[in-house]
Structures are given as C-alpha cells and as structure tokens.
Amino acid sequence: MGADIFNKKRDVTIVEILDRVLTKGVVISGDLVISVADIDLVYLGVRLLLSSVETMEQLKLNKGKTGTDA
Amino acid sequence: MHKLIYAIIHAKKESVCRLMNFDIGIQGIKGRELSAVSFNDIWAVVSDAENKDSEMNNDDALEFAAVTEELSHMFTLLPMRFGSLLKSDAEILKVLEKNYDAIRNNLIKVEGKSEYGLKVFRNSSDIIPVPELAEVKQAEGNSVYKNYILNKFNEYRADETLLEYSEKLKTEIAEHISGLNAVIKCNKVTGGNNVYNAVLLLEKEMTDNLTQTVIGIQSCHKELNMMLTGPWAPYNFVDITLK
Structure with missing residues (x-):
C-alpha cells in the first residue's frame, strides 16, 4: 500500500524528470549548452516544459552576452 | 568532441574503477562509454559528446537523467544540469580543483539523503467562495469599468483565499513531516488546482516513514x-555554480 502514493503516471513522471535535469542541478558558469528539440514528447505540464526551454534559451543568451566559450 | 558531465560523485578509487570497468553496466547517453576525471576524492562522471551546436532531444535528456539516477544508487553525488559541456578532461580537472571546497560542502550536505517531490492538488472552487450576491447585483448596474474593477477585486480576493489556504496547508504538512528530520523547500504553486508544491531532502532510510506520513495526511483530507515523487538525486538541494 505504501508505494501507492507514489505517482506512476508516465507523462507526469517525464515532466518531473525534465524539470529537474533541464532547470536544476549543478551549473557551470559559461558552459556550453546543447539545444533540446523534440519537445512534443511531453504534452502534459507544458508550462513546466516551456519554463525549461526558457531556461536553456536564457543560458544561451547569457553565454552570448559574455562571449564565453568554454 | 566535448565532454558531457553527468554528476560529481564522492567515492573511493576502487568503486569508481568498478564503474568504469562496466562491472555495473551503466552507459552514457547514445550508448557512449562513461569515464571519470578525479581531483582528490571527487570525480566527475563524463562521456564524449557532440559539438556544442548539435541538437539533442528529450529522449537524450531522459537517458541523461537515468544515468544520474543509477549513479545516485551507488554514490553520494551532485547531479549536473543537462547540457553542461566542457572541452576536455583537462578543463574538467581545472574546474574540480578550483571548486573543490564548494563541491565537498555540497556533497556533505546531501550525503546519504534523497530528494522527494510533494505536490498537493485540490479543486480550487472548493476553496474560493462564489462572490456574494449583493456584489453581483451591484455589478449588473455598473459601467464596464466598474465591472472590470469588481472582477479584478474578486480575482484578487480569490488569490488571497487560495494563498491563505496554501499557507495553512504548508504549516500542517510541516507539522506532520517534522519528525522525519527533512529539509523542506516550498516552491511556488504551479497554478490551476495545485495548492502545495515542495521538495524534501531526507535520509534514504526514511522513505517508508515519508510514504506513511503522506498517506496519513491523505486519509485525513479526502x-x-x-x-509524491522520488527518490531523486538532490537536484533541488545543490547550491553551487562551478567557475
């Protein structure tokens, strides 16, 4: 019974995973950033996904401004 | 060819050697071989990666997360954000050396712990009262501008009511969880019916206690x-930007 409270819906889990790997974790200042495509894979929680893409774009932008190329 | 960094781990040399010898069977994204760069007792787990302009997709990001998750079962680690690339092992070594103290402090903070996500949803119409009848009547006789102001006021009042409810729930959940010795970070609710959104960091062996606590809260509030999601690597509890 204990495990029932854990969410096992695939789409929700994917959103939770992407939200973490794209917006959280250790960052290297001025690091290179990979473009992320294929965003239609996630169709739930679009708000989260968009926020993630925005973060990636912001990182690219910052890199462009500083001219850093690690 | 660049280097994609998955995580920074704290480990003894023998454990990392086992990992690199594929005894454990983890591969990087796109089936690439994992390798490790070390400075003292910290290691960056990396694989070769495409050049910076190449595109990766969500599947790559999910594979990346899976590697981090596998590693988190074996080591205390700091997960890297997807897309962190450096040009060479030598550059990674420089970064590890320069940021050694901050990395160690963060590793100590998360040692033996896992992250969990807890979101709570409730139909918001149960919380937000329907505007009082008198106000509605008043609205009917008003100009467009006055109705606009009245609507804005109602929206404001609805937000306030929701916020007040969320704050009460935060306090109640914190009381329930207080015995678990967890670090709780409350995030902004995501809108809609989301009334509580938090991440927790707690000892790995407390997972069952957390589950039971959440079930307890759920049974009190039908x-x-x-x-509840997790266990995750401590994505939300690393406080470091490597320079």
Whole structure:
C-alpha cells in the first residue's frame, strides 16, 4: 500500500524528470549548452516544459552576452 | 568532441574503477562509454559528446537523467544540469580543483539523503467562495469599468483565499513531516488546482516513514490529491555554480 502514493503516471513522471535535469542541478558558469528539440514528447505540464526551454534559451543568451566559450 | 558531465560523485578509487570497468553496466547517453576525471576524492562522471551546436532531444535528456539516477544508487553525488559541456578532461580537472571546497560542502550536505517531490492538488472552487450576491447585483448596474474593477477585486480576493489556504496547508504538512528530520523547500504553486508544491531532502532510510506520513495526511483530507515523487538525486538541494 505504501508505494501507492507514489505517482506512476508516465507523462507526469517525464515532466518531473525534465524539470529537474533541464532547470536544476549543478551549473557551470559559461558552459556550453546543447539545444533540446523534440519537445512534443511531453504534452502534459507544458508550462513546466516551456519554463525549461526558457531556461536553456536564457543560458544561451547569457553565454552570448559574455562571449564565453568554454 | 566535448565532454558531457553527468554528476560529481564522492567515492573511493576502487568503486569508481568498478564503474568504469562496466562491472555495473551503466552507459552514457547514445550508448557512449562513461569515464571519470578525479581531483582528490571527487570525480566527475563524463562521456564524449557532440559539438556544442548539435541538437539533442528529450529522449537524450531522459537517458541523461537515468544515468544520474543509477549513479545516485551507488554514490553520494551532485547531479549536473543537462547540457553542461566542457572541452576536455583537462578543463574538467581545472574546474574540480578550483571548486573543490564548494563541491565537498555540497556533497556533505546531501550525503546519504534523497530528494522527494510533494505536490498537493485540490479543486480550487472548493476553496474560493462564489462572490456574494449583493456584489453581483451591484455589478449588473455598473459601467464596464466598474465591472472590470469588481472582477479584478474578486480575482484578487480569490488569490488571497487560495494563498491563505496554501499557507495553512504548508504549516500542517510541516507539522506532520517534522519528525522525519527533512529539509523542506516550498516552491511556488504551479497554478490551476495545485495548492502545495515542495521538495524534501531526507535520509534514504526514511522513505517508508515519508510514504506513511503522506498517506496519513491523505486519509485525513479526502478532498486533497497528493502526488509524491522520488527518490531523486538532490537536484533541488545543490547550491553551487562551478567557475
């Protein structure tokens, strides 16, 4: 019974995973950033996904401004 | 060819050697071989990666997360954000050396712990009262501008009511969880019916206690829909930007 409270819906889990790997974790200042495509894979929680893409774009932008190329 | 960094781990040399010898069977994204760069007792787990302009997709990001998750079962680690690339092992070594103290402090903070996500949903119409009848009547006789102001006021009042409810729930959940010795970070609710959104960091062996606590809260509040996720690597509890 204990495990029932854990969410096992695939789409929700994917959103939770992407939200973490794209917006959280250790960052290297001025690091290179990979473009992320294929965003239609996630169709739930679009708000989260968009926020993630925005973060990636912001990182690219910052890199462009500083001219850093690690 | 660049280097994609998955995580920074704290480990003895023998454990990392086992990992690199594929005794454990983890591969990087796109089936690439994992390798490790070390400075003292910290290691960056990396694989070769495409050049910076190449595109990766969501599947790559999910594979990346899977590697981090596998590693988190074996080591205390700091997960890297997807897309962190450096040009060479030598550059990674420089970064590890320069940031050694901050990395060690963060590793100590998360040692033996896992992250969990807890979101709570409730039909917001259960919380927000329907505007009082008198106000509605008043609205009917008003100009467009006055109705606009009145609507804005109602929206404001609805937001306030929701916020007040969320704050009460935060306090109640914190009381329930207080015995678990967890670090709780409350995030902004995501809108809609989301009334609580938090991440927790707690000892790995406390997972069952957390589950039971959440089940306990759920059974006291049938009107709530609780969503617990995890265990995760401590993505939300690393406080470091490597320079």
